[in-house]
Amino acid sequence: MYATAFLDLPALTTAGGTVQLPGSKSISNRVLLLAALSEGTTTIDDLLDSDDTRVMLAALRDIGCAVEPGAQPHSVRITGLGTHAPRSPARLFLGNAGTAMRPLTAALALLGGEFELFGVARMHERPIGDLVDALRQLGCRIDYLGNEGYPPLRIAHAQGVPALALQAPIRVRGDVSSQFLTALLMALPLVATQQDVHIEVQGELISKPYIAITLQLLARFGIEVAHENWQRFTIPAGSRYRSPGSIHVEADASSASYFIALGAIAASAEGQNGIKIMGLGLDSIQGDIRFVEAARAMGAQVTGGPNWLQVQRGRWPLQALELDCNHIPDAAMTLAVMALYAEGTTTLRNIASWRVKETDRLAAMATELRKLGAQVEEGADFLRITAPARAADWRAASIHTYDDHRVAMCFALAAFNPARLPVRIEDPKCVAKTFPDYFETLFSVVQTAPQHIPVICIDGPTASGKGTVAARLAQRLGYHFLDSGAMYRITALAALRSGLAIDAAHEAQIAALAQSLPVRFEGERILLGDEDVSSAIRTEEAGMNASRVSALPAVRQALVALQHGFRRVPGLVADGRDMGTVIFPDARLKVFLTASVAERAERRHKQLISKGFNANMQDLRADLEARDARDSTRSVAPLQPAQDALVLDNSHLTIEQTVEQVWVWWQERQPFALGAQG
Numbered sequence: 001m002y003a004t005a006f007l008d009l010p011a012l013t014t015a016g017g018t019v020q021l022p023g024s025k026s027i028s029n030r031v032l033l034l035a036a037l038s039e040g041t042t043t044i045d046d047l048l049d050s051d052d053t054r055v056m057l058a059a060l061r062d063i064g065c066a067v068e069p070g071a072q073p074h075s076v077r078i079t080g081l082g083t084h085a086p087r088s089p090a091r092l093f094l095g096n097a098g099t100a101m102r103p104l105t106a107a108l109a110l111l112g113g114e115f116e117l118f119g120v121a122r123m124h125e126r127p128i129g130d131l132v133d134a135l136r137q138l139g140c141r142i143d144y145l146g147n148e149g150y151p152p153l154r155i156a157h158a159q160g161v162p163a164l165a166l167q168a169p170i171r172v173r174g175d176v177s178s179q180f181l182t183a184l185l186m187a188l189p190l191v192a193t194q195q196d197v198h199i200e201v202q203g204e205l206i207s208k209p210y211i212a213i214t215l216q217l218l219a220r221f222g223i224e225v226a227h228e229n230w231q232r233f234t235i236p237a238g239s240r241y242r243s244p245g246s247i248h249v250e251a252d253a254s255s256a257s258y259f260i261a262l263g264a265i266a267a268s269a270e271g272q273n274g275i276k277i278m279g280l281g282l283d284s285i286q287g288d289i290r291f292v293e294a295a296r297a298m299g300a301q302v303t304g305g306p307n308w309l310q311v312q313r314g315r316w317p318l319q320a321l322e323l324d325c326n327h328i329p330d331a332a333m334t335l336a337v338m339a340l341y342a343e344g345t346t347t348l349r350n351i352a353s354w355r356v357k358e359t360d361r362l363a364a365m366a367t368e369l370r371k372l373g374a375q376v377e378e379g380a381d382f383l384r385i386t387a388p389a390r391a392a393d394w395r396a397a398s399i400h401t402y403d404d405h406r407v408a409m410c411f412a413l414a415a416f417n418p419a420r421l422p423v424r425i426e427d428p429k430c431v432a433k434t435f436p437d438y439f440e441t442l443f444s445v446v447q448t449a450p451q452h453i454p455v456i457c458i459d460g461p462t463a464s465g466k467g468t469v470a471a472r473l474a475q476r477l478g479y480h481f482l483d484s485g486a487m488y489r490i491t492a493l494a495a496l497r498s499g500l501a502i503d504a505a506h507e508a509q510i511a512a513l514a515q516s517l518p519v520r521f522e523g524e525r526i527l528l529g530d531e532d533v534s535s536a537i538r539t540e541e542a543g544m545n546a547s548r549v550s551a552l553p554a555v556r557q558a559l560v561a562l563q564h565g566f567r568r569v570p571g572l573v574a575d576g577r578d579m580g581t582v583i584f585p586d587a588r589l590k591v592f593l594t595a596s597v598a599e600r601a602e603r604r605h606k607q608l609i610s611k612g613f614n615a616n617m618q619d620l621r622a623d624l625e626a627r628d629a630r631d632s633t634r635s636v637a638p639l640q641p642a643q644d645a646l647v648l649d650n651s652h653l654t655i656e657q658t659v660e661q662v663w664v665w666w667q668e669r670q671p672f673a674l675g676a677q678g
């Protein structure tokens, strides 16, 4: 996940490959509860790993279900209660998961036992009164432990479940949250043994697609619920939950909309047929799958099979659309960004519900689309969008994301603009709500020309602080980090281990070794083959050997491709000696970092002592001067500032001040309008 203040996406050009999307949250928690209520063991594959599913799993364990990891990642095996009573008394913490609190309240009230259900502070502000009323109407004893109408709750059935009034239809409001109805639909089969049980919805039922998901999943667990026009539901007598054995959680259809749009917008990468989305098929039970129809109407070519979709660019530019979006409120935001690539004016109607979501999404989308250069008309319940007329009319925008995951995710697609402008997404971590790895997933299937990928080079002599500053900058920007010195250090280590003396006589052999160096960077760790060499290459001796090996021209040449390979989306910070002069001459910012010899010797001394190495100040200083001399006078890529480098002597600056200076230089080079700060 990118926890940076903002994430700058470079201009992107093509896309291709396969993505596996996270499981749907609504399906995950429903399936967990149904498995827990069934007889037998259910293997659940592709379960969403999120806060909300974690609290549900913990609660199921607490009430006596066996929960074990499955054979695959994201797979779990649940042995349900069947005919056993839940373990009680129990206190169940349900975080902020409405999809756990509501159905568990209903199910536990009907199963008997004594339970307290509570959550985080925000959960205690989310109403549950309508559900409790419906359960009390049946005869259940449920008490509020805090405020009337809100969790925390106590279910007081220590003596077993009282006689329930199942003859009359159970009435529940449908116009506040469809989760109350879902909770009853999943709980009442537990008591519909002798007779049919009816539920009557009061008021117009909202979010019907979510009730449709509930009914489909109930059917998978052996319960066929009939309904009349979504107002009256009948759970048949003789209902009994039966495990389907195994069940797979569909990928989230709203999350899929960004990748469907990606396939429609981006030219396919060479040798690929656009984007393949795994985990979701055209027969998905989620309402947002109908986004596919809208995307097709705009030009996307979408095919699909069981559990997969394939999306390619079809008509280009896309075609404007006029659509009532009531059936796909969440995914429709993605259409607003697709409209940036459409000929004509796109009108999205019946989207008043956008105003009461994570933010006023209607106003937010209008504001941010305008920043990019689109013409937008914002109505009370509609949005009319006309794309920038020519490439030159696009603007480099810093997109404010309003703590709304969907705003962040859909605006990332603006990076395919024909003007080849970067797009800044502020507060990218807001995607964690449903898709923590959204940007990583996106980056795994998009490409662009190397010249669009920004590089910051930090070159300079030993112990000037290059590595420290470059790593911090990379982290602050969410960019990749290349410690080019490590390449030479590893090459020297590998050469010596192979019995090769580091001299001109062995140049060709060492270069051959460097060419196929089995090196991997895993966070802070550097691996040579399977061995962690992070410490072995950090000694002063290793630095000296690196300096020797780096003077061999063939070795330098052999390492070029490896270093270029680090230039990947979204960007790179590289440190070394020749980053700005030889490896990335087109870098947008080149810094030559230096400090006095005395200061550098002292830094290195402190650094070595703190790592538990022996170090002598005099020797260090002599070594450092020798290294400076060799690095500056060698025939290839000598250490010297690039002509267009900014020289920064940080002898009297702290690390923070140094990072800040480079940060300011970098921000000055960005095309975004002022306003977004780091």
Ligand SMILES: Nc1ncnc2c1ncn2[C@@H]1O[C@H](COP(=O)(O)OP(=O)(O)O)[C@@H](O)[C@H]1O
Pocket: 460, 461, 462, 463, 464, 465, 466, 467, 468, 469, 603, 604, 606, 607, 650, 653, 654, 655, 656, 658
């Ligand atoms: N501006 C600075 N002021 C004080 N110490 C610094 C400064 N920059 C770096 N250091 C310290 O100096 C040591 C060497 O820095 P490092 O990043 O390894 O240098 P380089 O990569 O240039 O060899 C580290 O222990 C680091 O924390």
Ligand SMILES: Nc1ccn([C@@H]2O[C@H](COP(=O)(O)OP(=O)(O)O)[C@@H](O)[C@H]2O)c(=O)n1
Pocket: 461, 462, 463, 467, 484, 485, 486, 488, 489, 543, 546, 547, 548, 550, 551, 575, 576, 577, 578, 579, 627, 631
């Ligand atoms: N881009 C680079 C990076 C390092 N090097 C060499 O590799 C040695 C070790 O690099 P480093 O950056 O890890 O060393 P320090 O600056 O940390 O001492 C340096 O002394 C240089 O001789 C190079 O020639 N070119």
